[in-house]
Amino acid sequence: MKNRSLVSISDYTIDEQLKILKLAAEFEKNPRQKILEKYVVASLFFEPSTRTRLSFESAASQLSAKIIGFSEAGSSSVSKGETLKDTILTVSNYSDIIVMRHPHEGSAKYADEVAPIPIINAGDGAHQHPTQTLLDMYSITKTQGRLDSLNIAFVGDLKYGRTVHSLVMALCQFNTTFHLVSPTELKLPSYVKQHIKDKNLAYHQYTEMNEVIPQVNILYMTRIQKERFSDPIEYERVKDAYILRLSMLTNAKENMKVLHPLPRVNEIDEDVDSSPQAYYFQQARNGVFVRMALLASILGVI
Numbered sequence: 001m002k003n004r005s006l007v008s009i010s011d012y013t014i015d016e017q018l019k020i021l022k023l024a025a026e027f028e029k030n031p032r033q034k035i036l037e038k039y040v041v042a043s044l045f046f047e048p049s050t051r052t053r054l055s056f057e058s059a060a061s062q063l064s065a066k067i068i069g070f071s072e073a074g075s076s077s078v079s080k081g082e083t084l085k086d087t088i089l090t091v092s093n094y095s096d097i098i099v100m101r102h103p104h105e106g107s108a109k110y111a112d113e114v115a116p117i118p119i120i121n122a123g124d125g126a127h128q129h130p131t132q133t134l135l136d137m138y139s140i141t142k143t144q145g146r147l148d149s150l151n152i153a154f155v156g157d158l159k160y161g162r163t164v165h166s167l168v169m170a171l172c173q174f175n176t177t178f179h180l181v182s183p184t185e186l187k188l189p190s191y192v193k194q195h196i197k198d199k200n201l202a203y204h205q206y207t208e209m210n211e212v213i214p215q216v217n218i219l220y221m222t223r224i225q226k227e228r229f230s231d232p233i234e235y236e237r238v239k240d241a242y243i244l245r246l247s248m249l250t251n252a253k254e255n256m257k258v259l260h261p262l263p264r265v266n267e268i269d270e271d272v273d274s275s276p277q278a279y280y281f282q283q284a285r286n287g288v289f290v291r292m293a294l295l296a297s298i299l300g301v302i
């Protein structure tokens with residue numbers, strides 16, 4: 001993976017993805033290592049973030065890299081009209097790798113085309129979020145002991161939820177049975193569904209969540225992505241479509257875990273947080289180790 005960008009989850013083979021998960025487990029055991037002290041990581045966030053930005057920066061800091069960047073486009077020269085190309089070419093002069101989040105689909109691919117250094121896609125619009133996918137795969141492996149042959153439900157905004165798109169694509173490699181729960185208007189895009197069909201895997205679509213809960217190993221909740229709606233009335237209509245409450249977990253499988261890429265708005269009631277099924281804050285913690293593994297692999301120190 002040395003010097004290789006990560007724009008889409010399919011940029012890395014299944015063996016490479018599994019290698020990242022294995023390395024992440026090593027970093028979890030021994031996170032403070034001075035292996036990136038010669039490197040500068042640029043963290044360019046044109047869109048808000050808490051977990052992705054701070055876990056990347058924590059991962060880089062714990063491995064002794066230097067970090068430069070910005071957390072909103074308004075504090076960069078983009079606010080003066082600078083193009084993405086010029087920003088990327090400029091920052092490439094100052095750093096060894098760029099972690100970038102951007103509101104436009106395809107922006108990470110474009111950045112990779114113009115950059116002389118590797119790009120890590122930290123989320124491009126409603127398209128993909130491949131580093132979240134790797135930490136989700138790590139979280140599933142840690143809690144279920146395997147990735148193969150699981151029943152996994154995705155609940156909420158499957159249309160705009162970029163974490164769903166890249167995770168579904170990754171799980172197509174592992175004989176997953178998919179349970180897709182969404183309002184009719186927020187179904188999984190057909191290009192993502194095509195990946196499931198291409199692998200001849202089973203998928204079931206629902207508009208209600210209750211009947212799905214007892215069937216699954218992982219319940220992957222998502223936020224309705226308000227910022228992607230062009231019509232606020234449409235958002236108001238679907239925003240509370242699914243709210244997971246503790247009482248709804250009574251018939252869940254013994255080892256079922258609730259994942260959520262976070263932030264949540266109100267799709268998981270706080271009464272779920274203390275249940276044995278709640279795993280979303282540990283999931284966010286896992287992001288640090290996965291991102292350590294990615295930085296070390298792409299910078300070629302491992």
Ligand code: CP
Binds near residue numbers: 048049050129132
């Ligand atoms: N999961 C995720 O992408 O969270 P942030 O938007 O806080 O980075």
